[in-house]
Amino acid sequence: MVNQMKLEFLNRSENESFARVAVSAFITPLDPTVEELTEIKTAVSEAVSNAVIHAYKEDEKGLIQLECKVDSERRVIIIVSDHGVGIEDVSKAREPLYTSKPNEERSGMGFTVMESFMDKLEVVSGTDEGTRVTMLKKLDKAYGI
Amino acid sequence: MVNQMKLEFLNRSENESFARVAVSAFITPLDPTVEELTEIKTAVSEAVSNAVIHAYKEDEKGLIQLECKVDSERRVIIIVSDHGVGIEDVSKAREPLYTSKPNEERSGMGFTVMESFMDKLEVVSGTDEGTRVTMLKKLDKAYGI
Amino acid sequence: IGEIRRYLRDNNSIRVSRSLRDTAYKALQSKEKLSRELQREPTITEIAKDLDLPREEIVLALDSIQDPISLFEPVFH
Ligand SMILES: Nc1ncnc2c1ncn2[C@@H]1O[C@H](COP(=O)(O)OP(=O)(O)O)[C@@H](O)[C@H]1O
Ligand SMILES: Nc1ncnc2c1ncn2[C@@H]1O[C@H](COP(=O)(O)OP(=O)(O)O)[C@@H](O)[C@H]1O
Ligand SMILES: [Mg+2]
Ligand SMILES: [Mg+2]
Numbered sequence: 001m002v003n004q005m006k007l008e009f010l011n012r013s014e015n016e017s018f019a020r021v022a023v024s025a026f027i028t029p030l031d032p033t034v035e036e037l038t039e040i041k042t043a044v045s046e047a048v049s050n051a052v053i054h055a056y057k058e059d060e061k062g063l064i065q066l067e068c069k070v071d072s073e074r075r076v077i078i079i080v081s082d083h084g085v086g087i088e089d090v091s092k093a094r095e096p097l098y099t100s101k102p103n104e105e106r107s108g109m110g111f112t113v114m115e116s117f118m119d120k121l122e123v124v125s126g127t128d129e130g131t132r133v134t135m136l137k138k139l140d141k142a143y144g145i
Numbered sequence: 146m147v148n149q150m151k152l153e154f155l156n157r158s159e160n161e162s163f164a165r166v167a168v169s170a171f172i173t174p175l176d177p178t179v180e181e182l183t184e185i186k187t188a189v190s191e192a193v194s195n196a197v198i199h200a201y202k203e204d205e206k207g208l209i210q211l212e213c214k215v216d217s218e219r220r221v222i223i224i225v226s227d228h229g230v231g232i233e234d235v236s237k238a239r240e241p242l243y244t245s246k247p248n249e250e251r252s253g254m255g256f257t258v259m260e261s262f263m264d265k266l267e268v269v270s271g272t273d274e275g276t277r278v279t280m281l282k283k284l285d286k287a288y289g290i
Numbered sequence: 291i292g293e294i295r296r297y298l299r300d301n302n303s304i305r306v307s308r309s310l311r312d313t314a315y316k317a318l319q320s321k322e323k324l325s326r327e328l329q330r331e332p333t334i335t336e337i338a339k340d341l342d343l344p345r346e347e348i349v350l351a352l353d354s355i356q357d358p359i360s361l362f363e364p365v366f367h
Contacts, residue, residue, distance in 0.1 A: 003154075003155060003157055003159070003160070004154070004155060005152060005153065005154040005155070005160070005163065006151075006152065006154070007150060007152055007167070008150060008151040009148075009150040009151070009171075010148060010149060010150070014174045015148070015150070015171075017170065017173070017174075017345075017346050018150065018167070018170045018171050018173075020170075020346060021166060021167070021169075021170035021346045021349055021350060022152075022166070022170060024166075024306075024346075024350055025162065025163045025165075025166035025167060025170075025350060025353070026163045028162075028306060028307070028310075028350070028354070029162075031305050031306055031307045032305070032306055033303055033304065033305055033306065034305070034306055034309050035303060037306050109291075112291070116291050116295075162353060165353055166349065166350060166353045169349045169352075169353065170346060170349050170350075173334055173345050173346070173349055176333045176334060176335045177333060177334065178330075178331035178332065178333050178334075179331055179332065179333070179337070179352070180331045181331075182334065182349075186353070287333070
């Protein structure tokens, strides 16, 4: 692994933006295209907002971890995990439009967005065991550097 | 504590910029002025670059931790720590212009910069026990929000 | 999503480094202008509003152009 970092933060909604910027700053030295960075940021947002919204009970303080690694082949690996309630049926949760909170204007498109913006998505979860979302994206080769 | 986060990253020089941006993004919801943000970023740079340059032996891979907390009185607390070689004589190290690496164009002003840009600086270190730098700054009242 | 992707591809094949430099330049200009207008240092939010850009763009961009150290060091040398 050429570089790696870990973040840990509270399940507060303003930390979604914090996580997005932190990941951006971490991969900026690879000089991705604006398109690639926007895709990664959007995927990070979805993963982190899921952990903020779904992982912990209302008013429960919970921690969210984000790990990011970049390797010499310009692969970016991002792991977002929580120790919250977990997902009972992962395949159902990953279906487009599925949401367990239809009353709160959730789109149910979070996992679909992560899947289409990244090259790989893996979701490991179990009731009361928390959730671990692993995403991978290979950046285009760099011309500028 | 109103919000808090932790980072962990490798002792690579590009992570200085990563740490700086991560701290900036984390305190952005408090809406600091550009000046306050620059001061905090400069102090973070000095603390992190010290850990990158001085804490570990050449070519040794080492981890650096950064913790940041903000409270309801707009106080920002930043703790940068490493598990490296440590500092034998902390008061000497904190003197302006003192550097243990005079041949490498080090200015010896790192701790002085941290001290003058932040409201408080505490350095705890011991040979082979690593170093822990704690900095505090109280932000001015919020204008924009 | 297909539409978003197409939009991104058509508009954003530029590198992040260049885009950030452009934003940073605008942010510095906005900071100067707001400092004059407000008679004090503007906040990040005020600059973001002025440029109609997200705050996070400003934060990232402000770090991309200059190392705050290099701004500061000449004072000591
Ligand atoms: N970190 C998580 N912890 C618990 N449940 C989750 C988590 N992430 C996703 N889920 C579950 O998966 C469902 C689908 O997620 P998603 O596709 O992002 O849609 P949405 O967030 O709009 O509901 C959520 O409604 C929720 O039930
Ligand atoms: N994290 C650290 N680990 C080990 N030694 C350190 C660390 N931080 C500072 N030092 C010691 O303190 C001295 C003074 O630090 P500083 O004021 O930043 O000056 P400079 O980095 O330019 O040498 C350094 O030269 C080094 O010997
Ligand atoms: Mg979602
Ligand atoms: Mg130094």
